[in-house]
Amino acid sequence: MIAKRISTLEYAIRDVVLPARELEKGGHKILKLNIGDPGGYDFDAPGYAKDAYIKAIREGKNYYADSGGTPEARREIAKREKRLNDLDVDEERVIVGDGVSPLIQYVFGALIEKGDEALVPSPSYPLYLSFPKYFGGKSIEYKCDEGNGWNPDLEDIKEKITPKTKIISVINPNNPTGAVYSKETLKGIVDLAVDNELTITSDEIYDELTFEKYTCLTRIAVDAGASVVQMNGMSKNFFATGWRIGYGIFYNSDELYNACAAEARNHLCAPTPAQFAMAEVLNGPRDFLEENKRKIMKRANYCYERCNEIGLPCVKPKGAFYAFPKIGDGNIDDKKWVLDLLKEKYVLTVFGSGFGEYGRGHFRIVTLPPEGVLEEAFSRIEDFMKTRK
Amino acid sequence: MIAKRISTLEYAIRDVVLPARELEKGGHKILKLNIGDPGGYDFDAPGYAKDAYIKAIREGKNYYADSGGTPEARREIAKREKRLNDLDVDEERVIVGDGVSPLIQYVFGALIEKGDEALVPSPSYPLYLSFPKYFGGKSIEYKCDEGNGWNPDLEDIKEKITPKTKIISVINPNNPTGAVYSKETLKGIVDLAVDNELTITSDEIYDELTFEKYTCLTRIAVDAGASVVQMNGMSKNFFATGWRIGYGIFYNSDELYNACAAEARNHLCAPTPAQFAMAEVLNGPRDFLEENKRKIMKRANYCYERCNEIGLPCVKPKGAFYAFPKIGDGNIDDKKWVLDLLKEKYVLTVFGSGFGEYGRGHFRIVTLPPEGVLEEAFSRIEDFMKTRK
Numbered sequence: 001m002i003a004k005r006i007s008t009l010e011y012a013i014r015d016v017v018l019p020a021r022e023l024e025k026g027g028h029k030i031l032k033l034n035i036g037d038p039g040g041y042d043f044d045a046p047g048y049a050k051d052a053y054i055k056a057i058r059e060g061k062n063y064y065a066d067s068g069g070t071p072e073a074r075r076e077i078a079k080r081e082k083r084l085n086d087l088d089v090d091e092e093r094v095i096v097g098d099g100v101s102p103l104i105q106y107v108f109g110a111l112i113e114k115g116d117e118a119l120v121p122s123p124s125y126p127l128y129l130s131f132p133k134y135f136g137g138k139s140i141e142y143k144c145d146e147g148n149g150w151n152p153d154l155e156d157i158k159e160k161i162t163p164k165t166k167i168i169s170v171i172n173p174n175n176p177t178g179a180v181y182s183k184e185t186l187k188g189i190v191d192l193a194v195d196n197e198l199t200i201t202s203d204e205i206y207d208e209l210t211f212e213k214y215t216c217l218t219r220i221a222v223d224a225g226a227s228v229v230q231m232n233g234m235s236k237n238f239f240a241t242g243w244r245i246g247y248g249i250f251y252n253s254d255e256l257y258n259a260c261a262a263e264a265r266n267h268l269c270a271p272t273p274a275q276f277a278m279a280e281v282l283n284g285p286r287d288f289l290e291e292n293k294r295k296i297m298k299r300a301n302y303c304y305e306r307c308n309e310i311g312l313p314c315v316k317p318k319g320a321f322y323a324f325p326k327i328g329d330g331n332i333d334d335k336k337w338v339l340d341l342l343k344e345k346y347v348l349t350v351f352g353s354g355f356g357e358y359g360r361g362h363f364r365i366v367t368l369p370p371e372g373v374l375e376e377a378f379s380r381i382e383d384f385m386k387t388r389k
Numbered sequence: 390m391i392a393k394r395i396s397t398l399e400y401a402i403r404d405v406v407l408p409a410r411e412l413e414k415g416g417h418k419i420l421k422l423n424i425g426d427p428g429g430y431d432f433d434a435p436g437y438a439k440d441a442y443i444k445a446i447r448e449g450k451n452y453y454a455d456s457g458g459t460p461e462a463r464r465e466i467a468k469r470e471k472r473l474n475d476l477d478v479d480e481e482r483v484i485v486g487d488g489v490s491p492l493i494q495y496v497f498g499a500l501i502e503k504g505d506e507a508l509v510p511s512p513s514y515p516l517y518l519s520f521p522k523y524f525g526g527k528s529i530e531y532k533c534d535e536g537n538g539w540n541p542d543l544e545d546i547k548e549k550i551t552p553k554t555k556i557i558s559v560i561n562p563n564n565p566t567g568a569v570y571s572k573e574t575l576k577g578i579v580d581l582a583v584d585n586e587l588t589i590t591s592d593e594i595y596d597e598l599t600f601e602k603y604t605c606l607t608r609i610a611v612d613a614g615a616s617v618v619q620m621n622g623m624s625k626n627f628f629a630t631g632w633r634i635g636y637g638i639f640y641n642s643d644e645l646y647n648a649c650a651a652e653a654r655n656h657l658c659a660p661t662p663a664q665f666a667m668a669e670v671l672n673g674p675r676d677f678l679e680e681n682k683r684k685i686m687k688r689a690n691y692c693y694e695r696c697n698e699i700g701l702p703c704v705k706p707k708g709a710f711y712a713f714p715k716i717g718d719g720n721i722d723d724k725k726w727v728l729d730l731l732k733e734k735y736v737l738t739v740f741g742s743g744f745g746e747y748g749r750g751h752f753r754i755v756t757l758p759p760e761g762v763l764e765e766a767f768s769r770i771e772d773f774m775k776t777r778k
Contacts, residue, residue, distance in 0.1 A: 001500075001555075002499055002500070002644055002645070002648045003498065003499055003500060003501060003502050003524070003648075004502065005498065005524075006498070006499055006648040006651055006652070009651040009652060009654070009655055011651070011654040011655060035453060037452050037453045038452075039449065039451050039452025039453070040452050040453070044449040044451060045446075045449075045451045050446050050447065050451075053446055054443045054446055054447070057434075057439050057442055057443055058439065058443070060428065060433040060434075061631065062428050062433060062434045062439075062628070062629050062630070062631045062632060063426050063427075063428025063429045063630055063631045064424060064426045064428070064429065064630045064631055065631060098487040098633060098656075098659075098660070099656070099657055101655060101656050101657055102656065105655070105656075109392065109394065109395070109523075110391055110392055110395055111390075111391070111392060112392060113392045113393065127655055130655060131655070134498075135392070135394075166390075239451070240451050241451070241452055241453045241657075241661075242450065242451045242452045242453055242454060242658070242660060242661030242662060243451060243660060243661075243662070244487060244633070244657075244658070244659065244660045244661075255391055256391070258391075259391045259392075259395040262395055262398040262400070263395070263398060265398070265400040266398055266400060266490060266494070266516055266519060266520070267487075267488070267490050267491065267494075268488055268490055268630075268633075269631070269633070270487075270633065271487070271631060271632060271633045271660050271663065272630075272631030272632075272633075273631060273632070274660065
């Protein structure tokens, strides 16, 4: 008999992979616009990061690290936040994890008891929808407003806060919408968190991948004295998703840090040589980033334009590598639409409702593939749209 | 307010690190016999494994892998189990994780509801004591019998099975006792599991590090048609703890596999280039292992002899890299004794009760350090013993 908590685990991004794999077994070539993984397309970790990783392996840094991370990694994380966001990080309040995913799990595991509520964005990265439920609580979806560049709707958040609310989760720059939130929105969220004593989780994993001005939520939250967990890592900014290196920085809550540190001890540690690589490059040159950003922005704009041309109204992405168009007028079974597109045209995307209620009637495109692939994909999507009229 | 589940998380092995760190800050040099990490002493991952890891990084295998692991890794895992244990592994029933720890968490998360029970060895590796409680259940400690080479006591197990028992966990070769279980004991455990429809978790992470004949529990369990999760990885056999690569193989329970696979999806994947390294070496030459085993056995025997000489009765280790001596007649506060030894003689070990009730009055020594370190440590322990008479 399987525990009930398992039924709470949904992960739309990987759930569409199974039908695609079946088609591949049948000999079909699938155009994949479904996973936000630069290394799956024509991107790779920068050479100097790979060199640092290799050096660590060669030098025998293949042992267990401290559960919270190597001192070198934590020192450089602190230095980075000082440099980019003028934040004063206590290195003893940093936990390095194998990606950000375990950090998300630690925080929900530390704060959510049966019946407790977490306010999570909608549309959202699926883990934020799952983990509150996995721990016996509820994920309450707050509306991100397509009409306002997918910024969170402060009124909606306010209405949904109850005495049971423990956490508000923010993803900025956003997956799946490609939004970069306004300073006013972020201030509004922090005010609500402070007034209602909520812990903020601030997922900033795409923070160096923006095409417009970016404001750091953690900076505002720390100034306001809020309990906030700032999350980031190597996966996206350093195009090294497979290295599994993320981290959380805990501000204004020793209690929460201690709880998450206890959880991290039961995972032993994050990969050690990759931590040494991170320490070497986190404050190193960013030439690779400028070059990659130009490529990414060009592709994102192409997706944005093509979507709007063919009847898929789309808000212009301002960061990350996603676009989240509406399917026509949005009154449609988005899961069926996405699976039909896959089966009929062999183009793999993710259905919007897999990202939460407010994702319904939409779908997510990963904007990373090379122009040729995107052109072919949109040409097929256009054909597919015509058959639907 | 921190969730109650956090208070269930104890991890004695890393809990003794804090007082040691305080002493180090005060300028004291600590002899560390506390963490089972070969790379912390004079061992390292074999050169050809490091080469394979480096090749994968250079070749750009830095992307997300499938949540269950790369096809190459899963194929070689299957091949290894065929080769060593004549097991027929379904590659679609393998999950590669960032170490074995997440696999342990997945299995308990998938099977334990509030009030459910897991039978776990005592003394035990601490994670097995923690996770059942973390998920709202109970860890019921079954006795491992010091008088019978620390083999599990079948009568004790039988008496402790209730309608609430879901899982029986076995660690063989054993951490913390260094025991390698007899075939009869393993058969007895499997019979009890089959009769009572328990899932077996079989932690075999030290299976190539034995000094005497080793019997694979999974082999017996599969023959008997039991639901069993076989766990192993690179950490110990390949002296690569910091790479964070472990795996679980699921036999005779598609339901459990599917549940754990859903949990694994929410962790995205295990480190990709390290998975490629594992695939290259899992069935490769073992010269490094033979050489390291000779070193390890010599050191284990030295610890065993010295313990017994100075009034710390110790069962002879048969595998892994631990010794678990009794402190005198065992009627002693083992935690205080270990902390006093640390404070007075700067020798760091782990108190036996941190491994469960049946560990009380004992302590664990990691037998990996070079002879010089072990000699110095035992000389200090001998002095310490004299002051206690």
